[in-house]
Amino acid sequence: MNKKTAMSERTKQDLKNAFLELYANKGRLNITVSELTKKAGCNRSTFYNYYDDLNGMLDEIENSVIEQVQINLQNVFSGGIPNDMSVTFPFILSVFEEYGNTLYILFGENGDEAFRQRLRKIVKNFFREIFKNRVSAEKLEYILTFITSAGLGLIEHWYETDKQYSTEDFLKLSHELITSGLFGTILETEQKILI
Numbered sequence: 001m002n003k004k005t006a007m008s009e010r011t012k013q014d015l016k017n018a019f020l021e022l023y024a025n026k027g028r029l030n031i032t033v034s035e036l037t038k039k040a041g042c043n044r045s046t047f048y049n050y051y052d053d054l055n056g057m058l059d060e061i062e063n064s065v066i067e068q069v070q071i072n073l074q075n076v077f078s079g080g081i082p083n084d085m086s087v088t089f090p091f092i093l094s095v096f097e098e099y100g101n102t103l104y105i106l107f108g109e110n111g112d113e114a115f116r117q118r119l120r121k122i123v124k125n126f127f128r129e130i131f132k133n134r135v136s137a138e139k140l141e142y143i144l145t146f147i148t149s150a151g152l153g154l155i156e157h158w159y160e161t162d163k164q165y166s167t168e169d170f171l172k173l174s175h176e177l178i179t180s181g182l183f184g185t186i187l188e189t190e191q192k193i194l195i
Helices: 003-026 033-040 044-050 054-077 085-107 113-131 137-160 167-194
Strands: none
Touching (some): 033 044, 085 113, 085 137
8 A cells, every 4th residue: 555545544534533423422414524524634625535425424434334244244154054153253253343433333322223224134134044944934034033133232232331341241241142042141140140
């Protein structure tokens, strides 16, 4: 990467960072290009070198998150459902390490419900392909609704509670719930307390 390209990428990232900070506090509709460029330390023409408008910037941010989620799902489930679900942990952790702050903002109180629905649909469609020959079509829709609602609900709750658990602990709990189920996780926790 040459020096000019590196500066260009850094400027673009500065714009995204400033946008996400404003978005977290104000929501998309209350941000102006002038406010954004001032916060990012550049001028309006610089913004328009990269984006047509603020919605285009938000789309790019959301698309990069969704693309990474899709890549990680492919990596984990490329050979079907793994016998040992612990292999999913590093892939999911990598999404949270790279996009954790962005997810926090996109799932926050000023986040876009359309993004959450889009992500839910993508995850549902992915798992529909994985599970389609294992259960009836009717039952599959319930399973997919459970997976996406529970999984994204956990993420939303974690962010709403200011990430009480570390990323690793949160992912371990999520993994326990997926592999052991609700009651298995409760019983396992009770047994640890009694020991």
